[in-house]
Amino acid sequence: MTQPDTKTRLLDAAESLFSRQGFTNTSLRAITTEANANLAAANYHFGSKEALLSAVLERRLLPLNQQRNDRIDQVLTTAAKKGEAPDTEELMRAFIEPTLAFRRNNNGSSEFISIVGRSMTSADPVVRDHFLTLVHPLINKLHQALCLALPHLPSQLIFARLFFTMGAMGHCICFSGIAELFRETADSNPDNEDIMANNLIDFVTAGLEAAC
Amino acid sequence: MTQPDTKTRLLDAAESLFSRQGFTNTSLRAITTEANANLAAANYHFGSKEALLSAVLERRLLPLNQQRNDRIDQVLTTAAKKGEAPDTEELMRAFIEPTLAFRRNNNGSSEFISIVGRSMTSADPVVRDHFLTLVHPLINKLHQALCLALPHLPSQLIFARLFFTMGAMGHCICFSGIAELFRETADSNPDNEDIMANNLIDFVTAGLEAAC
DNA sequence: GTCTATACGATGATAGAC
DNA sequence: GTCTATCATCGTATAGAC
Numbered sequence: 001m002t003q004p005d006t007k008t009r010l011l012d013a014a015e016s017l018f019s020r021q022g023f024t025n026t027s028l029r030a031i032t033t034e035a036n037a038n039l040a041a042a043n044y045h046f047g048s049k050e051a052l053l054s055a056v057l058e059r060r061l062l063p064l065n066q067q068r069n070d071r072i073d074q075v076l077t078t079a080a081k082k083g084e085a086p087d088t089e090e091l092m093r094a095f096i097e098p099t100l101a102f103r104r105n106n107n108g109s110s111e112f113i114s115i116v117g118r119s120m121t122s123a124d125p126v127v128r129d130h131f132l133t134l135v136h137p138l139i140n141k142l143h144q145a146l147c148l149a150l151p152h153l154p155s156q157l158i159f160a161r162l163f164f165t166m167g168a169m170g171h172c173i174c175f176s177g178i179a180e181l182f183r184e185t186a187d188s189n190p191d192n193e194d195i196m197a198n199n200l201i202d203f204v205t206a207g208l209e210a211a212c
Numbered sequence: 213m214t215q216p217d218t219k220t221r222l223l224d225a226a227e228s229l230f231s232r233q234g235f236t237n238t239s240l241r242a243i244t245t246e247a248n249a250n251l252a253a254a255n256y257h258f259g260s261k262e263a264l265l266s267a268v269l270e271r272r273l274l275p276l277n278q279q280r281n282d283r284i285d286q287v288l289t290t291a292a293k294k295g296e297a298p299d300t301e302e303l304m305r306a307f308i309e310p311t312l313a314f315r316r317n318n319n320g321s322s323e324f325i326s327i328v329g330r331s332m333t334s335a336d337p338v339v340r341d342h343f344l345t346l347v348h349p350l351i352n353k354l355h356q357a358l359c360l361a362l363p364h365l366p367s368q369l370i371f372a373r374l375f376f377t378m379g380a381m382g383h384c385i386c387f388s389g390i391a392e393l394f395r396e397t398a399d400s401n402p403d404n405e406d407i408m409a410n411n412l413i414d415f416v417t418a419g420l421e422a423a424c
Numbered sequence: 425g426t427c428t429a430t431a432c433g434a435t436g437a438t439a440g441a442c
Numbered sequence: 443g444t445c446t447a448t449c450a451t452c453g454t455a456t457a458g459a460c
Contacts, residue, residue, distance in 0.1 A: 006426080022335025024236045027452065038428050040455085045426090049453065118333055121386040123234025123326075160411045164380040168419075171379020174333040199372045206422035207415035218443085239435060250445055255437065257443095 007045045009035040015056045019111035022118070023053055023127075054130050057119060060102075060112055065138050067098045072138075076145055088149045089205040095142055096169055096204075100197040103173070117174035120166070139166075146208065153212055165204040172200060219257045221247040227268045231323035234330070235265055235339075266342050269331060272314075272324055277350050279310045284350075288357055300361045301417040307354055308381055308416075312409040315385070329386035332378070351378075358420065365424055377416040384412060 004012070013035035017026040028049055032039045046052040071094035079086040102113045119131040139162065146158050216224070225247035229238040240261055244251050258264040283306035291298040314325045331343040351374065358370050 025336060028454090029452080039453095040429080041427055043454065114335075118335055121330055121333060121383065123330055124237060157411065160408065161415050163383065164412060164415045167380040167383020168376040169379070170383060171333065171375065196372065199369065200376060202422050202424075203373050203376045203419035207419040210414050210418035240437090241435080251436090252438085252445065253443080261436065 006035070006037050006041055010037055010042055010045060010052070011056055011059060014052050015059075015112055015115070018053065018056060018115050023049075023115075028052075050124075050126055053115075053119075053127065056112075057115065057131065058134065061116060061134050064098060064102060065135065068095055069138055069141065071095075071098065072141060072145055076148075079148075085151065086145055086149045088146065088208050089201060091142065091145050091149060092165070092201045092205050092208070096201055097197055099169060100172065100193060100200070104193050113173045114175070117170045117172075120170045150208065157212065158208070161208050161210075164207065168200060168204055172196065218247070218249050218253055222249055222254055222257060222264070223268055223271060226264050227271075227324055227327070230265065230268060230327050235261075235327075240264075262336070262338055265327075265331075265339065268324075269327065269343065270346065273328060273346050276310060276314060277347065280307055281350055281353065283307075283310065284353060284357055288360075291360075297363065298357055298361045300358065300420050301413060303354065303357050303361060304377070304413045304417050304420070307377075308413055309409055311381060311385065312405060312412070316405055325385045326387070329382045329384075332382045362420065369424065370420070373420050373422075376419060380412060380416055384408065 003009070010031060013031045014026070017031055017034065028042050029039055031052075032042055042049075042052060046055055072091060075086050075090045075094050099113065103110050116131070119127050122128045122131070143155075143159055143162055146162060147153075147155050150158055215221070222243060225243045226238070229243055229246065240254050241251055243264075244254050254261075254264060258267055284303060287298050287302045287306050311325065315322050328343070331339050334340045334343070355367075355371055355374055358374060359365075359367050362370055
């Protein structure tokens with residue numbers, strides 16, 4: 001097995017360190033040391049530390065978005081064939097399951113998704129804008145699909161509820177588990193991930209479908 | 213009107229700058245300059261930049277927690293007098309309304325609450341731990357109250373749903389409005405704050421009460 | 425094109441004079 | 443309590459080797 005090239009090693013090291021220590025608390029020097037690369041190589045390949053974060057995000061977020069997009073399309077197509085409106089819970093399942101599954105379906109970085117969760121609410125407008133650009137098309141598609149699923153609700157209300165949904169999901173992916181946040185017994189085995197995903201899907205589906 | 217002392221001026225300047233630019237993007241030198249104080253005075257009074265953040269948080273979070281605690285007690289007492297279980301929606305109203313109202317009920321820093329939202333998911337364990345210590349008693353009380361309101365649901369499930377609730381609310385207070393996140397028409401007048409709070413309360417109440 | 429060595433300004437923190 | 447001086451470390455930029 002040959003060693004990956006410098007750019008990939010830098011991405012891997014940055015992903016790992018950003019996940020474990022956060023963006024700010026990770027220095028470029030720590031990344032280049034772990035990647036066995038020179039400090040300037042990071043800026044040569046990515047231009048800046050923020051651009052490196054963007055590259056780390058894109059590498060996994062683009063495939064994830066493709067996956068979520070496909071699953072939403074699948075729900076829409078199946079419903080259309082039956083001449084029915086899409087189901088809210090199925091749409092949420094298409095959106096949430098691939099996201100949370102990312103935490104155990106790991107390529108060596110099961111905690112990558114926490115970087116996404118924190119970028120979403122970053123105080124840095126550059127980071128947030130870049131993240132939003134990546135997910136905006138997906139959110140728009142999901143919003144439109146939910147308007148089909150919930151035709152009796154105003155579009156703006158559905159949008160607000162989708163916003164709350166993203167907050168709940170974002171909170172989940174910021175931590176390795178509820179346990180970490182509330183100091184409960186730490187148990188983060190795959191089964192618990194499934195339970196958490198199902199609990200979250202039940203929660204947001206009921207919230208989205210609430211009477212107006 | 214006499215000028216506040218150095219410590220207060222530092223707190224005010226830090227609160228304002230952290231709210232607008234985030235913790236990392238604000239330097240101690242910018243804070244001390246705005247506060248007309250010396251750089252070393254910040255470290256003398258607070259010990260470190262992180263400790264300054266903690267002090268900024270505590271100054272407003274402790275009164276806010278007191279207010280939320282009182283309102284939850286009020287719901288519990290009223291229900292107990294009637295011999296009934298507390299109502300989920302009323303508990304959520306007691307928890308959420310004071311939090312979101314903070315954004316317009318400003319003492320010159322209506323955006324302070326966004327610091328809270330971001331501390332909640334901070335990658336820095338020191339920041340997160342300090343925040344958790346501040347809110348843990350309140351969350352425990354709310355959890356117990358919800359167990360009374362939803363006696364047919366297992367305690368652990370209620371806990372998970374409360375976790376989702378905090379995520380949805382935390383997402384709301386990270387931004388000056390949904391508009392900011394999704395580039396919709398920017399309109400953040402007080403009425404919209406009320407609408408958002410009510411929408412959020414409806415959303416999480418339905419999620420908490422969902423069938424198991 | 426890739427990468428290394430080196431240097432620059434800015435940052436958080438600290439020691440010690442007053 | 444306050445301030446000056448100083449330090450190690452940070453992100454970044456550049457010149458030049460391969």
